[in-house]
Amino acid sequence: MKGRMHPDQPPVTRYAGQQQRPNYAHPNSRLGRLATVIHRDRGEEIHGSECSDDYWYRVICGAARCYIVLPDGRRQILDLLLPDDFFGFSGFEGYFYGVDAITDNTSVACYPRGELLALLGDDPAIARAVCEMAFGATARLQQLALILGRITAREKVGAFLLTIMQRVERGNTDRLVLPTSRYDIADYLTLSVETVSRSLTELKQRGLISLAGPRHVQIVDRNRLKNRLAPDNGQSAN
Amino acid sequence: MKGRMHPDQPPVTRYAGQQQRPNYAHPNSRLGRLATVIHRDRGEEIHGSECSDDYWYRVICGAARCYIVLPDGRRQILDLLLPDDFFGFSGFEGYFYGVDAITDNTSVACYPRGELLALLGDDPAIARAVCEMAFGATARLQQLALILGRITAREKVGAFLLTIMQRVERGNTDRLVLPTSRYDIADYLTLSVETVSRSLTELKQRGLISLAGPRHVQIVDRNRLKNRLAPDNGQSAN
DNA sequence: CGAGCCGTTGAGTTCATTCAAACAGGGTGG
DNA sequence: CCACCCTGTTTGAATGAACTCAACGGCTCG
Numbered sequence: 001m002k003g004r005m006h007p008d009q010p011p012v013t014r015y016a017g018q019q020q021r022p023n024y025a026h027p028n029s030r031l032g033r034l035a036t037v038i039h040r041d042r043g044e045e046i047h048g049s050e051c052s053d054d055y056w057y058r059v060i061c062g063a064a065r066c067y068i069v070l071p072d073g074r075r076q077i078l079d080l081l082l083p084d085d086f087f088g089f090s091g092f093e094g095y096f097y098g099v100d101a102i103t104d105n106t107s108v109a110c111y112p113r114g115e116l117l118a119l120l121g122d123d124p125a126i127a128r129a130v131c132e133m134a135f136g137a138t139a140r141l142q143q144l145a146l147i148l149g150r151i152t153a154r155e156k157v158g159a160f161l162l163t164i165m166q167r168v169e170r171g172n173t174d175r176l177v178l179p180t181s182r183y184d185i186a187d188y189l190t191l192s193v194e195t196v197s198r199s200l201t202e203l204k205q206r207g208l209i210s211l212a213g214p215r216h217v218q219i220v221d222r223n224r225l226k227n228r229l230a231p232d233n234g235q236s237a238n
Numbered sequence: 239m240k241g242r243m244h245p246d247q248p249p250v251t252r253y254a255g256q257q258q259r260p261n262y263a264h265p266n267s268r269l270g271r272l273a274t275v276i277h278r279d280r281g282e283e284i285h286g287s288e289c290s291d292d293y294w295y296r297v298i299c300g301a302a303r304c305y306i307v308l309p310d311g312r313r314q315i316l317d318l319l320l321p322d323d324f325f326g327f328s329g330f331e332g333y334f335y336g337v338d339a340i341t342d343n344t345s346v347a348c349y350p351r352g353e354l355l356a357l358l359g360d361d362p363a364i365a366r367a368v369c370e371m372a373f374g375a376t377a378r379l380q381q382l383a384l385i386l387g388r389i390t391a392r393e394k395v396g397a398f399l400l401t402i403m404q405r406v407e408r409g410n411t412d413r414l415v416l417p418t419s420r421y422d423i424a425d426y427l428t429l430s431v432e433t434v435s436r437s438l439t440e441l442k443q444r445g446l447i448s449l450a451g452p453r454h455v456q457i458v459d460r461n462r463l464k465n466r467l468a469p470d471n472g473q474s475a476n
Numbered sequence: 477c478g479a480g481c482c483g484t485t486g487a488g489t490t491c492a493t494t495c496a497a498a499c500a501g502g503g504t505g506g
Numbered sequence: 507c508c509a510c511c512c513t514g515t516t517t518g519a520a521t522g523a524a525c526t527c528a529a530c531g532g533c534t535c536g
Contacts, residue, residue, distance in 0.1 A: 068384060070384075070387070070388070071464065071465045072389075074387075074389075076383070076384060076387040078380055078383055078384070088373075088376070089380070090373065090376060090377035090380055091377050091380075091381070092380075120362070120365065120366040120369055121362050121363070121366050122362065123362070124358070124359050124360065124361070124362045124365055125359070127358065127362055127365030127366055127369055128358040128359050128365055130369055131358055131365055131368055131369050131372060134369060134372040134373055134376060135326075135328065135372055137376050138326070138328060138372060138375050138376050138379060139328035139329050141376060141379035141380060141382075141383060142316055142327070142328055142329075142330075142379060143329070144379075144383050145314070145316055145379060145382050145383055145386060146306060146308075146314060146316070148383060148386035148387065148428070149308070149312075149314040149386065149428045150308070150428075151310075151312075151428070151493090151523095152523075152524090153523080153524065181481095181482070181483090182482070182483060182484095183482080183483095190386070190387045190388075190389070191524080191525090192524070192525060192526080193482090193483080193484095194483095194484080194485080194524090194525080194526085195523095195524055195525075196483095197483060197484055197485080198484080198485080198524090200484095201484075201485090214482080214483065214484095226309065227309045389525090390491080390492090391491080391492065419513095419514070419515090420514070420515065420516095421514080429492075429493090430492070430493060430494080431514090431515080431516095432492090432493080432494085432515095432516080432517085433491095433492055433493075434515095435515060435516055435517085436492090436516080436517080438516095439516075439517090452514075452515065452516095
């Protein structure tokens with residue numbers, strides 16, 4: 001659990017914002033002084049709902065998963081956080097939720113909710129920065145809802161690959177090193193691990209992607225991956 | 239299609255924020271002057287992606303649905319907007335999206351994205367208000383992702399009922415008048431209409447809810463509805 | 477080497493979907 | 507008043523897809 005798990009793990013310094021974003025929260029800014037920075041290796045808990053306060057989280061380097069444990073014991077990952085991504089849980093008092101590192105050497109800034117809210121009214125720059133981070137979180141959640149709304153497992157996995165590729169590689173290339181395990185993908189897409197695995201091999205066999213090791217993905221046919229992965233269902237709903 | 243659609247529709251003035259929120263955007267405030275207010279009846283389009291600008295939307299009275307049309311023609315509803323709810327699409331350039339009224343006499347304020355962003359740095363009060371609206375949108379999207387993450391259709395429908403009940407009735411009662419049709423529920427939960435209908439009748443037959451007309455729902459057994467609707471799966475995931 | 481985790485593949489079952497039909501309610505017009 | 511249409515909702519039957527259970531290979535680490 002400690003050392004390198006996969007020799008092909010990506011270097012954790014890669015920049016991964018959705019749009020370009022200012023470099024908020026320098027350690028000596030007002031926002032930065034509010035934060036508690038936590039360093040963790042893969043699989044270790046960064047924060048959980050048993051902590052006394054509610055927090056918002058921002059990944060500094062590495063990657064993290066924000067999840068909720070459902071009443072039936074399953075784990076739903078609500079967000080995958082790459083550097084500069086921001087996330088806060090809202091209205092989940094009854095549930096257990098938490099943030100784990102998914103790569104080694106991950107650093108996360110934790111902002112106490114109340115104090116962060118109190119700062120909003122004081123400083124327009126802070127409010128603006130927080131707004132933009134919140135919009136970034138909203139954008140990722142919209143993407144997740146859209147992916148979860150897909151019908152077939154192949155479509156979900158395909159949309160996941162395209163989305164995560166956009167965030168990790170910023171659209172510069174067709175190759176991707178996944179920061180997530182199959183289990184994390186499954187918990188993110190609400191699929192079983194087996195189905196994720198089967199979908200990936202099927203996408204490979206259809207020539208839409210190619211795999212070089214479990215985490216090295218190359219997009220071969222972007223259009224087919226984006227548009228119609230279901231065999232055939234052309235008619236609209238409603 | 240014109241007059242009152244359901245005589246039992248709740249008065250549209252009911253307050254429906256997730257947490258208590260200030261009354262932003264009075265028509266004569268800076269934020270209010272930015273807005274274009276649109277009035278629509280049930281089923282009419284409020285705004286769409288063919289419009290020249292990107293907008294953020296806030297429901298003043300009535301109810302609305304924010305949706306995206308997927309490449310396969312299906313419609314995914316990303317948010318149901320009740321009074322004072324705020325929503326903006328992010329990063330869906332390739333897709334068709336829109337906002338429709340789902341009750342008669344619905345009014346929606348449309349804020350042009352660029353101008354709204356420009357205001358953020360100027361006025362801390364505006365930035366704070368926009369922040370809180372964005373957090374509200376984030377909270378609803380998290381709830382949606384959590385609901386979509388459920389396995390069975392019964393669980394999805396049950397979670398939907400509890401969530402929408404919380405938002406419409408604010409937890410004061412066990413009775414609810416749904417603002418949505420079965421079709422809207424289906425597009426929100428990514429289910430077929432038939433499955434939504436079947437799930438509701440099954441929940442009724444199990445004694446978890448009771449139905450008086452298609453839109454009158456009463457929660458009978460809140461705990462069972464919340465916790466385990468699947469027949470039997472006690473073991474934890476992971 | 478054995479233990480443990482991750483990933484893949486196979487076989488059988490469950491469950492949501494599609495296709496199809498029927499019913500209820502509102503509205504209109506003969 | 508009744509026939510008719512249209513929308514929304516419900517129910518039935520059959521198909522198909524993802525799930526569970528199970529097993530195996532690869533890899534790391536102790």
